[in-house]
Amino acid sequence: MSHFVGTNHTFGNTTTQDLLDRYNPVGWIFTVMTNAIMPEWLKLVIMGAVIEISRRAFDMLWGSLVDSIWVTVTFDDEDWAYTWFHYWLARHPSWRKARSVEATTNSYDINPEDIAIPGQEDDLPSMRKVSYKPSRYTSHRMWYGGCYTVVTRSHIASNYYRVKESVSISMLSLSRNILDELVLETKKAYLQAEGKLVNVYGSNPTNCWRRLNSMPKRPIESIILDAGVKELLINDTRNFLASKEWYRRRGIPFRRGYLLHGAPGSGKSSIIHSIAGDLGLDVYVLTLSRTGLDDTGLNELLSDLPERCITLLEDVDVAFKGGMARRSLSKGSLVKAGDDVLIGEDDKPNQSHNTDDKTESRVTLSGLLNALDGIGAQEGRILFATTNDYAALDPALIRPGRMDLHINFKLANKEQAKGLFEAFYSPPGGPDDTLDEKYSDDEPPFPTLAARDLPEQQIIPTRIATLPRAQSADLAAHFAEAIPEREFSMASLQGYLMLYKLQPHDAVENVVGWVEKERAERVQAGKQVSSLSLI
Ligand SMILES: Nc1ncnc2c1ncn2[C@@H]1O[C@H](COP(=O)(O)OP(=O)(O)OP(=O)(O)O)[C@@H](O)[C@H]1O
Numbered sequence: 001m002s003h004f005v006g007t008n009h010t011f012g013n014t015t016t017q018d019l020l021d022r023y024n025p026v027g028w029i030f031t032v033m034t035n036a037i038m039p040e041w042l043k044l045v046i047m048g049a050v051i052e053i054s055r056r057a058f059d060m061l062w063g064s065l066v067d068s069i070w071v072t073v074t075f076d077d078e079d080w081a082y083t084w085f086h087y088w089l090a091r092h093p094s095w096r097k098a099r100s101v102e103a104t105t106n107s108y109d110i111n112p113e114d115i116a117i118p119g120q121e122d123d124l125p126s127m128r129k130v131s132y133k134p135s136r137y138t139s140h141r142m143w144y145g146g147c148y149t150v151v152t153r154s155h156i157a158s159n160y161y162r163v164k165e166s167v168s169i170s171m172l173s174l175s176r177n178i179l180d181e182l183v184l185e186t187k188k189a190y191l192q193a194e195g196k197l198v199n200v201y202g203s204n205p206t207n208c209w210r211r212l213n214s215m216p217k218r219p220i221e222s223i224i225l226d227a228g229v230k231e232l233l234i235n236d237t238r239n240f241l242a243s244k245e246w247y248r249r250r251g252i253p254f255r256r257g258y259l260l261h262g263a264p265g266s267g268k269s270s271i272i273h274s275i276a277g278d279l280g281l282d283v284y285v286l287t288l289s290r291t292g293l294d295d296t297g298l299n300e301l302l303s304d305l306p307e308r309c310i311t312l313l314e315d316v317d318v319a320f321k322g323g324m325a326r327r328s329l330s331k332g333s334l335v336k337a338g339d340d341v342l343i344g345e346d347d348k349p350n351q352s353h354n355t356d357d358k359t360e361s362r363v364t365l366s367g368l369l370n371a372l373d374g375i376g377a378q379e380g381r382i383l384f385a386t387t388n389d390y391a392a393l394d395p396a397l398i399r400p401g402r403m404d405l406h407i408n409f410k411l412a413n414k415e416q417a418k419g420l421f422e423a424f425y426s427p428p429g430g431p432d433d434t435l436d437e438k439y440s441d442d443e444p445p446f447p448t449l450a451a452r453d454l455p456e457q458q459i460i461p462t463r464i465a466t467l468p469r470a471q472s473a474d475l476a477a478h479f480a481e482a483i484p485e486r487e488f489s490m491a492s493l494q495g496y497l498m499l500y501k502l503q504p505h506d507a508v509e510n511v512v513g514w515v516e517k518e519r520a521e522r523v524q525a526g527k528q529v530s531s532l533s534l535i
Contacts, residue, residue, distance in 0.1 A: 073179045074168040076156075080199075080211055081183070083108045085167060087193065088186035089151070090115035090131050094142035101132035109214035110193045134167065144182060148172040198273060199282040207297040209284060209304060217277030222427065223270050224419035224490070229407060230271065233258070236405060237275055237382060241308065244380065253373075257383040257402050261390040262409030265491025268386040269314065276310050281382070283310045288319035288363050295367025302371045305378040316397075317389040319363070365394055372402055412490045417483040420490060421476035424497045425467040425504045467504055475508050482511040488518070 029050060033043055075082040087108045089095050105128040107115065116129035123129065133153070134140050140151040149171045156164045171178050197214040204210045223230060240256045247254040260268040276283045284305055287293075305311060313319075372383070385403060387393060398406065412420070467475070483493065496514055500507035 069172060069174060070170050071173050071176050071179050072168055072170040073183060074166050076166045077164060078208070078210070081187070082167065083211075084186040084190040085169075086133055087115065088189045090133070091189065092142070092144075094144075095132075095140075098132065098134070098140050098142075100135045100138045100140070102135040103130050104133050105130050106133075107131070108190075109197060109199075109211075110190070114193060136165070144171065145178050147178055198276045201282060201284045203286065203290065203293070203297075203301050205292055207293070207300045209301065212285075215273065218270060218274040219427075220274045220278055222423050223267050223274055224416045224423060225267060225271065226410065226413065227415070229409075232405075233271060233275060233407070234278060237279060240382065241279060241380070254379040255381045255383065257372075257385070257404050259385050259387070259390075259393075259398055259403040259406045260409055261387045261406065263411045263489050264388050265489035266409035266411065267490055268409050272310065272312060272384045272386070279310075279382075281308055281310050282306070283312055285312045285314060288313065288316070288368065294362040295364055295371070298363050298367055298371045299374060302374070302378070305381055307378055308380045309378070310382045310384060313383065313385040315387060316385045317387040317392045365397065369396060369402070411486040412483065412488055412493055413485050414480040414483060416490060417488075417493055418476040418480035420493055421479045421497065421504075421507075422469075422472050424494070425475070426469050426472040427466070472504070475504055478508045479511055482508075482515060484515065488515075492518075 029047075032038065032046055035043075075085045086106075087110055091114060107129060112129035112131070113121075115131040117131055120127075120129050134151055136153050136155055138152070142149050142151065149169060151167060151169050153167045154165060156166055158164060169179075169182065171182075173179075194214060196217055198217055199214050200212050201209045202212045220230065220234065236256075236258075244254055260271070262268065272283070286298075286301065288298075302311070383403070385398075390406075390408075397403070496511070497507055500510075
């Protein structure tokens, strides 16, 4: 038992003074070095060991001292937060003074004007703007929230298709709150700027989601569908997101699936994009025919979805090419209904499959169903699937609970043709300008060269004429009159109008001729197909 005697502790019969006398390191070293019996080489070894131990102890102490006054956050370039940081940094006043920088034309999917080096204001919209980012392995010093901050961009690793890098930010601060503040500020700045965009994610070969691009939100008014369809979809998705508690109380999985099927170019993808913008959700595109994707990968991807998002299975019929032939994974064998169906880009009936082939998708129908229903499938997920071939889909895939609403997108009717014409020449929110005198300030649909750079006969109209609404409605009625019911897709009508971006009157005048020409071409194409099938 120990007790205090003054400042000299007592351990049994031994005092701290005794211990110090016995284990005093300096005294001990001195005793060793002056020991006449000990060989010289042994003294040197002991000396070396003592120095090395002291050095390591000092490093440890210094490291923990530094750790206690610096806080560090790292942004990995595979993560979206990396983009936030670069966008934020490019706009930070301290960054304007950086002296060692790397030029980049990456605008981080945000208005490039926000971060561009001044002096590019008069560039054509089609030209990329250049901005700066930190150069590699250079420490950039700046102040943030009153803290001394060091920014370092480093290269982590590279593989055959990309270089992986990260940026670390170290701040001289005893509290970690400053880091939280910085990260949240970068996020807020980016999301505010990005408010008008929809992020689209796709999966990479390692079955992780990667942001592919960010697209401007598409106004819902620009999509013209059969009466009631748009409203049904918008109301249903909005109601769903607001009904989490309703689902929880009834023990129903909180997810909803929509199957949009029908004619190509009828607006299936466009309405999904528009709904994503309306609900402020990101779109995660799942390509079942992706090379190398299998059931496990599919499961991982679905488990990794955020709580609220839109998952898009585009052209799901393509994944089931050859109808609902059900085959096992074993080479070339046909199996009974109920077994797995092999989904792959080159998946044709009676075609043999090499299971060792890592280059094609090996997702099975049961794998897809399990992934959609499984515990990994995220709550709050909205699933959209699109197809041009409804009949090719397995009933199990499209049953309620997996695909709750099935909506048929048909070829255009007269009402849609009229609506498209009006949306084209009098877009909602656009100024009610007069034709050919003023053009709308819309982004040109295609990047073009400046008119002054082209010979006169080559000048391409870069703007779409904007008609006063009454005039547009009148012309639209004439246009719609000439369009036969359910014969042309909205995409083909849009393609026709694109030929007359500046000449709405000509678009109306020539539409009858265009319809006849299109019909004649279809008859011709039909004849060619039937003569080929006879051969
Ligand atoms: N109903 C519509 N209203 C307005 N524009 C439309 C409509 N349908 C198609 N379009 C236009 O046609 C083009 C193609 O449309 P979209 O990709 O949405 O069709 P889709 O039905 O998904 O076609 P696919 O089945 O071939 O993928 C888009 O540029 C879009 O603007």
